[in-house]
Amino acid sequence: MNQDDYQAQDATGLAALIAAKAVSAAEVLEAALTRAEAVNPTLNAIILSLEDQARAQVAAGTPDGPLGGVPWLIKDISAQVAGTPTTSGSRLFRDNVAAADSAIVTAYRQAGLVIFGKTNTPEFGLEPVTEPELFGPTHNPWSLDHTPGGSSGGSAAAVAAGILPAAHASDGGGSIRMPASCCGLFGLKPSRGRVSFAPADEGWGGFSIQHAVTRTVRDSAALLDMVCRPVGGDPYWLEPPATPFAAEVGRDPGRLRIGVLPGGVAGETIDPECAAAVADVARLCASLGHEVEEISLTVDFPAMREGAGSIIAANIAATIDGEIARRGRPLEDGEIDAVTVAMHRRGQKVSGALYVQSMQAAHAAGREMAKTQETFDVLLCSTMGQPPIPKGALRGDPLDLRGYADRLFAFMTNTQLANLTGQPAMSVPLAWSAGGLPIGIQFMGRPGDDAGLLRLAGQLETARPWAGRRPTMS
Numbered sequence: 001m002n003q004d005d006y007q008a009q010d011a012t013g014l015a016a017l018i019a020a021k022a023v024s025a026a027e028v029l030e031a032a033l034t035r036a037e038a039v040n041p042t043l044n045a046i047i048l049s050l051e052d053q054a055r056a057q058v059a060a061g062t063p064d065g066p067l068g069g070v071p072w073l074i075k076d077i078s079a080q081v082a083g084t085p086t087t088s089g090s091r092l093f094r095d096n097v098a099a100a101d102s103a104i105v106t107a108y109r110q111a112g113l114v115i116f117g118k119t120n121t122p123e124f125g126l127e128p129v130t131e132p133e134l135f136g137p138t139h140n141p142w143s144l145d146h147t148p149g150g151s152s153g154g155s156a157a158a159v160a161a162g163i164l165p166a167a168h169a170s171d172g173g174g175s176i177r178m179p180a181s182c183c184g185l186f187g188l189k190p191s192r193g194r195v196s197f198a199p200a201d202e203g204w205g206g207f208s209i210q211h212a213v214t215r216t217v218r219d220s221a222a223l224l225d226m227v228c229r230p231v232g233g234d235p236y237w238l239e240p241p242a243t244p245f246a247a248e249v250g251r252d253p254g255r256l257r258i259g260v261l262p263g264g265v266a267g268e269t270i271d272p273e274c275a276a277a278v279a280d281v282a283r284l285c286a287s288l289g290h291e292v293e294e295i296s297l298t299v300d301f302p303a304m305r306e307g308a309g310s311i312i313a314a315n316i317a318a319t320i321d322g323e324i325a326r327r328g329r330p331l332e333d334g335e336i337d338a339v340t341v342a343m344h345r346r347g348q349k350v351s352g353a354l355y356v357q358s359m360q361a362a363h364a365a366g367r368e369m370a371k372t373q374e375t376f377d378v379l380l381c382s383t384m385g386q387p388p389i390p391k392g393a394l395r396g397d398p399l400d401l402r403g404y405a406d407r408l409f410a411f412m413t414n415t416q417l418a419n420l421t422g423q424p425a426m427s428v429p430l431a432w433s434a435g436g437l438p439i440g441i442q443f444m445g446r447p448g449d450d451a452g453l454l455r456l457a458g459q460l461e462t463a464r465p466w467a468g469r470r471p472t473m474s
Helices: 003-007 011-019 025-043 051-059 103-110 153-160 177-183 217-227 272-287 301-327 338-348 352-372 404-411 416-421 450-463
Strands: 046-049 071-075 114-119 166-171 186-189 209-214 257-260 291-294 378-382 425-432 438-445
Touching: 003 025, 011 025, 011 217, 025 051, 025 071, 025 114, 025 153, 046 153, 051 114, 071 103, 071 153, 103 114, 103 217, 114 153, 153 166, 153 177, 153 209, 166 186, 166 217, 177 186, 177 209, 177 425, 177 438, 186 217, 186 450, 209 217, 217 450, 257 272, 272 291, 272 378, 272 425, 272 438, 301 338, 301 352, 301 416, 352 416, 378 450, 425 450, 438 450
Parallel strands: 071 114, 071 166, 257 291, 257 378
Antiparallel strands: 046 114, 166 209, 186 209, 186 425, 378 438, 425 438
16 A cells, blocks of 8 residues: 555545455555654654554454554553553653553454554643653654644644554643644544543543544544443443434534634633634634624633642642652652653642632533533634744743743643533644644534534535645655
C-alpha cells in the first residue's frame, strides 16, 4: 500500500479496504510504520514503539472487529497497556509497567485495532503544550517551531502528519480539543461518564475523560461507539445510546439555537484571528439554517478556575505522594518537572474543606450552564485564545512561573469549562491563521447530548471539508 493511498483513508475507510481484502492488515501496518519512520524523528510524537507486537498480531491474521487491522496509538497516560510502561510523561513513573490492559484498551483490541506505539504527553497531562523533560517536546506538523498543543499533543501530531488517521487521547481541561485545534483535527470530548476509566478511579474529580483525535467525524463517532460501555463500579456512567453514534453522522441536526461567545468564555479578549474565525463560523451556521445569537455567560469564572486548580493540584499530590509511599523513599531532585513541583506543593496544602468547596464551585458552574442551555442547544466559541504558540513560550526561557498562569489562560481560554460541567464539547477545524496555522472552533452541547454535537459536526464537515488539507512538515 503506497503512502498516498494510505494517507487518503480514514480509519473507517482502511477497515473497509481490509475487510474487502483489497489490502491486508500487514500492508496497512507497514504503511503506518513507514510513515512513522519518516517523520517521527522530526516530530517526536511517538515515544515508545510496539511494532514487534503489532507485526506479530497481524501476522496471526486480521484481527476481528469493526476496525479490524487499523493501526492505533495510545497516549502515554490514563490508558494501561499490559506489559508496557505508562510514564504519564514523568521520570517518576518511567518504570511503571502495567500488569493488565485498561478497559478502554480492551475495547480497542475487541474493535480490532492494532496498537503499535505510545504517544508523548506533558507530565501528568498538566499543560496545554507537549514538552515533558522526560521525552522532550513534540513538534507541530504545520509548523515545527510551534506547539501541537497538549496534553494529547503526541497523538494529534501523529494524526496530522499522516502516521495514522486517528489516535487515543484524553481530556481533563481541553487535552483533546486543544491539540485538535492546534493540529487541524476533529476532537470530541464526550460527556462525563461516557467512557470508563476502569480499573482506575475518576480522573481529576471527574473532569477528565478519554476518547480520540481524528481526521474525520465518522471515525470519532465509530470509535466512541466502541468504548462507551460502563464497567461495574464506575462512579458515574451513561448507558450506550439506543442509536449508534456512527449512525448520527450525516443526519440532519435540525434547526439549532446557537449561542455565540465572541471572545473568551469569561468575556476575555482573544487573538483577533481567533475572534474573526468565530464570527465567520457563526455566519456559516446561520447560512445552514441555525438561529445564531451572541451571548455572555453568568458563571463565576474566578471561583471556578481557582477551585479547578485546587482539585487538580490535590490529585497530582495524591499521585506523587502515593508513589513515594509505595517505593519507600522520598522524591529526588529532578524527578518531576518544575511546573509539576509547583502543583505538588499547592496540592499538599489543599484541605478537605477546600477540596469540597472547590467541587461546589465546579458544580455551581454546571448549574449556571444548564440554565443557559435551557435556551441554547449549542454554544459556539474559539477553542483556544490564540493560534498555536511557539514551543517554549508557555514556560518561558528562562523559566518564568510568575507569569505562567496568565500565559496559560491566554492560550487555553475556553476549554476547561466543559470539563467542570461534564458537557460534551468538540473542536472543529474550520479556520486557519494568515500564517497557515490551524484554528479550531469549539461547540459545547447539553450534558449527554454527544449525538447532537456529532450531527452538527457532520453537517459542518460537509459544508466546509477539512480532511484533505494536510501540513507540509515545514
